[in-house]
Amino acid sequence: MNSETAARAPAPPDRGAELADLYREHWLALVRxxxxxxxxxxxxxDVVQDVFSRLHGKRPDALSLAYVRACVLNGSRSVLRRRGVAARAAAPGPSGEPVDSAETAALLGESRQEMLSALSRLPRxxxxxxxxxYYLDLPDADIARMTRVRESTVRSTAxxxxxRLQRELGGQA
Incomplete structure (x- = not known):
């Protein structure tokens, strides 16, 4: 290839810029x-930051929002697994409830906090x-693919x- 041909060839896409755009556009939703x-x-x-740091330098096909969401889901599962191991290894405390920071508790309204608490008590x-x-508004087919179960399992699980949420919240759900 001569210099004139090389000058006319399109530049390869900047994967770093694509990743930065994906981060800027979807970081908050992924954290939520x-x-x-x-x-x-x-x-x-931490989960979202870890996902994006692992994606840096990955294949171009790894830069889809669906793939990043699946990575966040898997990263969240890992956090919960580590917490479970730590909880089993630690001496039992006065209550089994997780303690939120004062900032988090102040930001969440009472009813929202109650819903999040009930949600956290559900099986994984x-x-x-x-x-x-309900948060991402994904169809059952996408949920089934992400969680690796059948669509009918998604419906029955939901x-x-x-x-269970309705029973726990006294019919307010």
């Missing part, structure tokens, strides 16, 4: 997704399905989760 899954903003921000799969369905 992770908060709903892990229960606190600090851990959620039920919590994930509700968050993906139904059971909503019934």
């Amino acid at each position: 997704l992770a908060v709903l899954l892990v229960g606190d903003r600090e851990s959620a921000e 799969r039920q919590r994930e399905v509700l968050v993906l369905r 139904s059971r989760a909503l019934d």
Whole structure:
């Protein structure tokens, strides 16, 4: 290839810029997704930051929003797994409830805090399905792909989760 041909060839896309754009456009929504899954903003921000740092230098096909959401979901699962291991290893405390920071508690209204608390008590799969369905407005087919279950399982899991939330919140859900 001579210098004239090289000058006319389109430049390869800047993957760093694509990743930066994805980060700027979707960071807040991804953090909110992770908060709903892990229960606190600090851990959620860590999950999202870790996902983007791992994506740096990855293949171009890894830069889709769906892939990043799946990574955030998996990162949130890892946080919850580590918490479970730590909780089993630690001596039992006065209550099994997670303690939110004062800032987080102040930012959340009482009813929202009650809903988040009830959501955090759901089994992992039920919590994930509700968050993906009602927070991200994803169709059952996408949820099934992300969670690696059948669509019918997504529907039945969502139904059971909503019934449980309704019982826990006294019919306010």
